[in-house]
Amino acid sequence: MRYGMLIDLKKCVGCNSCTIACRGQNGTPAGINFNKMKKYEVGSYPTAKMKAIPIPCMHCANPPCKTVCPAGATEKHENGIVTADSDKCIGCRACIIACPYESRQFVWQLNQYYENQNTTPFENKKYRKYEKGTVVKCIFCMERVEEGLSPACVHTCLSGARIFGDLDDPDAEISKLIVLHGALPFRPELGTAPSVYYING
Amino acid sequence: MGTIHLVLFGMLVILLGASGLGIIYQVIHGLNKTGLNDRYSWGLNIQGFFFLSSLGNGILMMIAMFVILVEQDYTSPFFQFSASIAFSCLLGAQLLLGIDLGKPLRSMRILIGKNPISPLTIDFFTIAVLTLLSIAFTFGILMTNSTLLKIWAYAVLLCSLLCSAAHSLLFAVRVPAGYNSQPFLSAIIFASSLWGGSAVLSLCAIGNGINKDFLSPLSIITAFIFVLGLSGIISAHLGGKEPTTLFLTLSAGFVLLLLLGKEVIFKELVLLDLMASLLPLLILAIEKYQLIIHFQKYPVLPPPYSKFENPVPYRPTVLEISNIICGLSLVGTAIYAIQICKSYIFPLVLSFIN
Numbered sequence: 234m235r236y237g238m239l240i241d242l243k244k245c246v247g248c249n250s251c252t253i254a255c256r257g258q259n260g261t262p263a264g265i266n267f268n269k270m271k272k273y274e275v276g277s278y279p280t281a282k283m284k285a286i287p288i289p290c291m292h293c294a295n296p297p298c299k300t301v302c303p304a305g306a307t308e309k310h311e312n313g314i315v316t317a318d319s320d321k322c323i324g325c326r327a328c329i330i331a332c333p334y335e336s337r338q339f340v341w342q343l344n345q346y347y348e349n350q351n352t353t354p355f356e357n358k359k360y361r362k363y364e365k366g367t368v369v370k371c372i373f374c375m376e377r378v379e380e381g382l383s384p385a386c387v388h389t390c391l392s393g394a395r396i397f398g399d400l401d402d403p404d405a406e407i408s409k410l411i412v413l414h415g416a417l418p419f420r421p422e423l424g425t426a427p428s429v430y431y432i433n434g
Numbered sequence: 435m436g437t438i439h440l441v442l443f444g445m446l447v448i449l450l451g452a453s454g455l456g457i458i459y460q461v462i463h464g465l466n467k468t469g470l471n472d473r474y475s476w477g478l479n480i481q482g483f484f485f486l487s488s489l490g491n492g493i494l495m496m497i498a499m500f501v502i503l504v505e506q507d508y509t510s511p512f513f514q515f516s517a518s519i520a521f522s523c524l525l526g527a528q529l530l531l532g533i534d535l536g537k538p539l540r541s542m543r544i545l546i547g548k549n550p551i552s553p554l555t556i557d558f559f560t561i562a563v564l565t566l567l568s569i570a571f572t573f574g575i576l577m578t579n580s581t582l583l584k585i586w587a588y589a590v591l592l593c594s595l596l597c598s599a600a601h602s603l604l605f606a607v608r609v610p611a612g613y614n615s616q617p618f619l620s621a622i623i624f625a626s627s628l629w630g631g632s633a634v635l636s637l638c639a640i641g642n643g644i645n646k647d648f649l650s651p652l653s654i655i656t657a658f659i660f661v662l663g664l665s666g667i668i669s670a671h672l673g674g675k676e677p678t679t680l681f682l683t684l685s686a687g688f689v690l691l692l693l694l695g696k697e698v699i700f701k702e703l704v705l706l707d708l709m710a711s712l713l714p715l716l717i718l719a720i721e722k723y724q725l726i727i728h729f730q731k732y733p734v735l736p737p738p739y740s741k742f743e744n745p746v747p748y749r750p751t752v753l754e755i756s757n758i759i760c761g762l763s764l765v766g767t768a769i770y771a772i773q774i775c776k777s778y779i780f781p782l783v784l785s786f787i788n
Binding site: 423 | 464465466470471472475476534535536537540541543544546547548549551552553554555558604610611612729730734736739740741742
């Protein structure tokens with residue numbers, strides 16, 4: 234089994250709902266963003282267009298972050314999901330250096346969303362799992378996936394641009410769509426074998 | 435110990451203590467008090483680590499080569515002193531690396547991380563072994579036996595090679611993330627280490643009347659650095675990329691001119707020896723800083739995805755500068771402490787025992 238994601242860039246409108254949903258599900262502190270929405274320009278004036286590409290963690294089959302982690306904090310699970318264990322992380326940031334997708338972030342400080350105010354009950358509950366001085370990343374909402382649900386970003390996507398499923402199952406919707414549309418991973422030439430595929434917009 | 439040395443030692447201890455408070459502050463409050471950010475994950479601390487570990491490796495490699503090629507034995511106080519400098523540099527390097535961790539008190543997790551292919555793991559173990567080897571030479575542990583001394587020398591060379599390889603890998607993993615490397619990076623990292631080591635030996639030899647013995651290796655290594663740097667520029671030009679070795683090449687060329695001037699014209703001018711020995715150390719410190727900055731300044735994602743990313747500058751804070759001062763003052767203090775131990779404390783203890 235190897236969980237993966239398919240993002241249809243023809244459907245993605247760059248609304249950032251996935252980013253907000255991710256923050257809500259994971260309770261990330263201010264400044265920490267597991268799902269990045271990169272805006273970029275194609276064409277030139279007067280026909281230039283702004284496009285968006287969501288970039289979560291690619292959960293690579295050959296993750297460079299795992300190769301460089303000296304403390305064994307980065308783990309690739311049997312279901313293909315790559316996690317970063319904050320309890321083991323020593324904060325060397327070698328994985329951030331090695332990741333070619335900017336998927337990892339260092340918790341420099343546990344920032345609150347509302348300065349000069351007490352932490353909200355939501356922040357109190359969610360921030361407990363974040364440790365200052367460690368590296369965090371998208372984990373495909375592993376808790377939801379183990380309950381048979383899809384990650385928060387997939388569930389929330391307004392235009393249905395995201396599909397989640399088992400890449401090793403040829404009958405899964407994701408596998409069929411990848412073959413049908415010729416979806417490709419981002420920067421396949423790096424040899425990381427990402428589990429996130431894109432249908433080009 | 436002369437008055438000047440006592441004053442210098444006292445100043446180093448005070449400096450170590452004062453800057454040490456900054457380190458304690460950083461360990462308590464975290465890396466958010468530094469100038470590091472999401473773009474520049476590594477900064478002055480890592481630059482200091484690379485510089486000092488490179489210097490320590492280089493000194494030990496030079497001593498090892500003298501043992502193997504010239505059959506130098508342990509009895510020379512000059513090499514014992516040089517080994518103490520190497521040990522102190524490695525100690526300073528480990529301090530700077532340790533405090534750069536987000537969780538410095540968990541650093542020993544590297545031992546149980548079960549990831550021997552990680553460059554940091556290789557670095558950790560090789561520097562640990564080199565530190566032990568430098569202690570062995572500094573304090574003469576089993577070094578009077580010529581066979582063991584040879585084994586020591588080969589062990590130093592092997593560990594230093596592995597350490598240079600680990601440092602190269604640390605930069606090589608960044609290549610897919612946008613780092614514009616060049617084909618001679620590993621060679622330059624290794625040669626820089628030797629350059630620093632030979633410069634320190636040459637510096638220590640000035641005034642002992644044996645500096646001429648160390649100018650030849652320094653000249654050869656400087657020429658090697660110059661050729662490697664030039665090759666890096668040529669390969670960048672052929673690849674249509676920005677050259678990254680321009681500063682190193684020009685400065686190595688300048689040092690080479692100084693050495694040539696010393697060899698051909700100003701044979702008795704000690705000032706040239708001093709300049710030719712100090713400049714490589716300064717150049718290496720600047721080069722490591724440039725390498726760290728260049729390593730990270732470009733966006734990870736290729737254009738056009740990074741088009742709207744504003745370049746974030748790296749501005750080291752006073753805390754980071756204080757950390758570097760702490761590392762350097764630890765080096766100086768450790769050198770003095772070792773000499774005091776060897777000259778006064780050990781003989782006193784031995785006399786009590788006897």
